[in-house]
Amino acid sequence: MESAANRLETVQANVARMCKPARRKPSDVTLIAVSKTHPAERIEPLLKAGHRVFGENRVQEAQGKWPALRDMYPDTELHLIGQLQSNKADEAVELFDVIHALDRVSLLKALVKAMDKAGRKVPCFIQVNIGDEDQKGGCAIAQLPEFIEQVRGADIPIAGLMCLPPSGTEPAPFFAFLAKLAADNGLSGLSMGMSGDYETAVQLGATHIRVGTALFGERG
Numbered sequence: 001m002e003s004a005a006n007r008l009e010t011v012q013a014n015v016a017r018m019c020k021p022a023r024r025k026p027s028d029v030t031l032i033a034v035s036k037t038h039p040a041e042r043i044e045p046l047l048k049a050g051h052r053v054f055g056e057n058r059v060q061e062a063q064g065k066w067p068a069l070r071d072m073y074p075d076t077e078l079h080l081i082g083q084l085q086s087n088k089a090d091e092a093v094e095l096f097d098v099i100h101a102l103d104r105v106s107l108l109k110a111l112v113k114a115m116d117k118a119g120r121k122v123p124c125f126i127q128v129n130i131g132d133e134d135q136k137g138g139c140a141i142a143q144l145p146e147f148i149e150q151v152r153g154a155d156i157p158i159a160g161l162m163c164l165p166p167s168g169t170e171p172a173p174f175f176a177f178l179a180k181l182a183a184d185n186g187l188s189g190l191s192m193g194m195s196g197d198y199e200t201a202v203q204l205g206a207t208h209i210r211v212g213t214a215l216f217g218e219r220g
């Protein structure tokens with residue numbers, strides 16, 4: 001079986017390869033290793049290989065795994081990539097360095113309160129419902145300019161825009177659309193691309209790719 005360190009090298013090489021034709025620098029793309037559902041023993045090899053940026057989608061699961069790992073690797077940067085419930089805002093702000101799914105006013109209010117209480121500002125990506133899907137989280141495209149203004153008004157640092165394209169469709173048009181929305185609104189960060197489509201996302205300007213399976217193998 002291929003080791004985690006080998007997989008990391010492969011993904012990094014793919015990112016570098018896609019950067020070239022797009023005239024981008026690999027260092028402008030942050031690889032978030034999505035370690036959700038994987039135990040600490042599976043995460044440690046990547047930490048040992050020098051990787052320091054990880055993503056989790058559940059606050060409680062991350063609280064169980066990361067404090068101990070962080071004691072060993074204090075320079076680790078932890079991203080919350082999944083939906084966040086407002087009642088978990090305090091815990092999320094304590095544990096995570098970046099939050100990727102700010103998508104509604106109620107959550108904005110909860111995060112403002114949590115950041116005031118913690119005395120720390122956590123940069124947030126605004127998630128956009130890029131495929132306009134009923135069941136999907138994310139700010140509606142029509143409401144995005146207004147929501148961005150509200151987040152700016154609340155003095156929360158905006159890391160950029162984040163999306164999950166509709167499954168089973170060609171993702172490139174959605175990535176390109178997210179990049180346009182970010183440019184139109186004066187934002188530069190783009191959290192887009194997962195194991196199946198991160199190369200396309202890099203070509204289209206992703207600054208943060210969220211890769212789980214390609215680094216850790218299938219989730220159980």
Ligand SMILES: *Cc1c(COP(=O)(O)O)cnc(C)c1O
Binds near residue numbers: 036082164213
């Ligand atoms: C699980 C998850 C990923 C990683 O997915 P893979 O296909 O395993 O790379 C990326 N983004 C979000 C929001 C996720 O929940």
